[in-house]
Amino acid sequence: MATTFKTFLNNDITSTKTLLHEAIPVTGSLVSGTYGTFPNGGNIKNYAHGMFQSVYDYPYLSSSANHIFDLTVGYSTGTSGGGGTSVSASTNTQNVEKVNLYNQMSQVLQGHNAEGRILRLDQDGDITAGGTKLDNVFFINFARLLGKDEIKKGSFTIKFGTGPWLNPFAAAADRLTIQDTLGATEYRVNSPAGEYGILSATAGGNTTDMNNPVCGLIFYQAGVVALSGSVFMSGSNLNAASKLAGILTCSVSMSLANTSSDSQTFESVLTASSISGACNEIRHRLYDLSFNNTTELNSTIHFCRVNHNDFNYSANPTYLSSSKLVVKNNTLDAPVSYITTIGLYSADNELLAVAKLSEPLKKDPTNEMTLRVRLDY
Numbered sequence: 001m002a003t004t005f006k007t008f009l010n011n012d013i014t015s016t017k018t019l020l021h022e023a024i025p026v027t028g029s030l031v032s033g034t035y036g037t038f039p040n041g042g043n044i045k046n047y048a049h050g051m052f053q054s055v056y057d058y059p060y061l062s063s064s065a066n067h068i069f070d071l072t073v074g075y076s077t078g079t080s081g082g083g084g085t086s087v088s089a090s091t092n093t094q095n096v097e098k099v100n101l102y103n104q105m106s107q108v109l110q111g112h113n114a115e116g117r118i119l120r121l122d123q124d125g126d127i128t129a130g131g132t133k134l135d136n137v138f139f140i141n142f143a144r145l146l147g148k149d150e151i152k153k154g155s156f157t158i159k160f161g162t163g164p165w166l167n168p169f170a171a172a173a174d175r176l177t178i179q180d181t182l183g184a185t186e187y188r189v190n191s192p193a194g195e196y197g198i199l200s201a202t203a204g205g206n207t208t209d210m211n212n213p214v215c216g217l218i219f220y221q222a223g224v225v226a227l228s229g230s231v232f233m234s235g236s237n238l239n240a241a242s243k244l245a246g247i248l249t250c251s252v253s254m255s256l257a258n259t260s261s262d263s264q265t266f267e268s269v270l271t272a273s274s275i276s277g278a279c280n281e282i283r284h285r286l287y288d289l290s291f292n293n294t295t296e297l298n299s300t301i302h303f304c305r306v307n308h309n310d311f312n313y314s315a316n317p318t319y320l321s322s323s324k325l326v327v328k329n330n331t332l333d334a335p336v337s338y339i340t341t342i343g344l345y346s347a348d349n350e351l352l353a354v355a356k357l358s359e360p361l362k363k364d365p366t367n368e369m370t371l372r373v374r375l376d377y
Contacts, residue, residue, distance in 0.1 A: 074102030136229030194221030
């Protein structure tokens with residue numbers, strides 16, 4: 001235990017913040033068939049409540065399985081400002097659950113208006129201006145294990161197949177690419193869940209047809225992607241209530257059976273299928289996704305300044321033998337000590353942190369040194 005202390009001055013302490021990024025790739029085969037025949041892979045967990053399904057990187061009963069993301073679907077009945085989806089009806093499968101899921105996610109991600117009503121997800125993030133709303137939405141909730149503190153802005157890409165059920169992404173032209181292209185510079189900050197960006201789509205590299213339409217939102221700190229269901233609608237199936245400007249001139253058919261001929265429109269999938277069934281359809285068409293996560297590393301750096309007349313004597317009991325310094329051969333020799341450990345103490349002299357040097361440093365009245373101690377949290 002130390003017997004002499006030296007107080008830090010204001011110039012002896014500084015703080016820094018470092019952002020660490022990690023690339024996260026997820027292949028479509030992992031999501032839709034690596035561990036079993038679609039849709040019943042061993043790494044896909046469905047629950048008795050049927051509100052969402054979870055995707056793991058290994059069969060979820062394995063002790064080494066890691067949770068990747070949850071997938072669910074919901075639609076609005078017009079909880080704020082009228083409007084809403086045209087597919088909501090009391091006869092729809094799990095209608096109440098789908099509406100409640102949309103309202104719950106909108107409440108967390110978008111918040112309430114001045115009257116206390118839940119705001120619907122807004123296409124361009126400009127809530128006060130009104131505009132087009134996202135009413136039919138697939139939600140992808142990434143696990144904290146992958147997303148860490150946040151998804152790096154401008155790094156998110158997800159690809160879906162638009163071809164026949166049996167092979168929805170056989171060629172590059174059959175793939176729909178969705179990105180937060182301008183996320184690094186044009187993100188929004190008016191969400192209670194933190195910063196979020198706008199997702200735009202390109203079909204098969206053909207920007208002439210798609211014109212990079214807005215097709216969803218990505219909430220970076222929350223690790224949530226709200227993907228507009230209208231990206232899976234053909235042009236003939238769009239209607240005034242759910243259409244987004246410029247969305248999908250390429251046709252996307254979705255099948256509820258394991259044959260390429262039995263296909264249904266997006267509205268049929270959304271209303272006639274259970275939540276898990278609708279998630280299966282989207283999951284089967286996921287070609288791959290990737291993003292960079294972010295870990296925020298905060299550090300406090302202490303500069304321990306040792307002047308020429310500081311700490312030349314050790315407090316270690318073995319420093320003395322018969323009242324003599326063991327490191328001195330005669331009384332005229334200068335005192336000397338070896339610094340091996342730095343202790344950071346509170347104002348009450350209680351030990352809070354210990355730093356060990358890689359090798360002892362010799363200290364005597366002829367030298368001075370500054371030792372840098374960094375605390376990461």
